[in-house]
Amino acid sequence: MRRCAILRGKEDNLMKDLKETALSFEKLGKKHGVSRQATHAFCKSEGIKRPVRPKGHQTGECRLRQKLIEISKRRHSEFISTPTIVKKIGESRKKCVCHLRRLREKGLVDEKFGRLLSRRVEKAYAIYFTKSLSMRTAGRKVGLKNFPAIIRRHRELGWNVPPSLYGKWGRRRIQS
Ligand SMILES: [Zn+2]
Secondary structure, eight states: OHHHHHHTTTHHHHHHHHHHOOOOHHHHHHHHTSOHHHHHHHHHHTTOOOOOOOSSTTTTOOHHHHHHHHHHTSTTGGGSOHHHHHHHHTSOHHHHHHHHHHHHHTTSSOTTTTOOOOHHHHHHHHHHHHSSOOHHHHHHHTTOTTHHHHHHHHHHTTOOOOOOHHHHHHHHHHHO
8 A cells, every 4th residue: 555655664653743742744744754645644544633733833823923913914003002903812911912022023023013002092093094184183083182292203213104184185275
């Protein structure tokens, strides 16, 4: 049989790894020089019960981490506040913040992602991005008096705050 030929001499080690590690069939296959399919077939034919794969980083498949990266790719993602990110992820704040820090260090998310702490500022930005209002008015809508100063500060820090829709329209009006 072909499978036996491929696996000859490797069965014991492969079986040990299948029983004791949570590595994927693909990774185990690579390690033992057999295909993913052969590894899977062997596991099944031997009736091996695989350990539950941990959510940790060893496997490179941390769900939290992937979700964070996904959110960070959205438009204006630096303007999503940390509380909102935590809510979207559905894990503890501590866990999320820890992952965010690590992802930033590794350059897997933008340096600015997950830095905004205030939900209120986030709301003000959401209004500012979608409505034709001045910075001041957008801030006042959520009870923020110093929103223009916050925007100024963010711009100084390199945040890509687009010009206000209000300003654009105002300029156009002047031109026409
Ligand atoms: Zn993780």
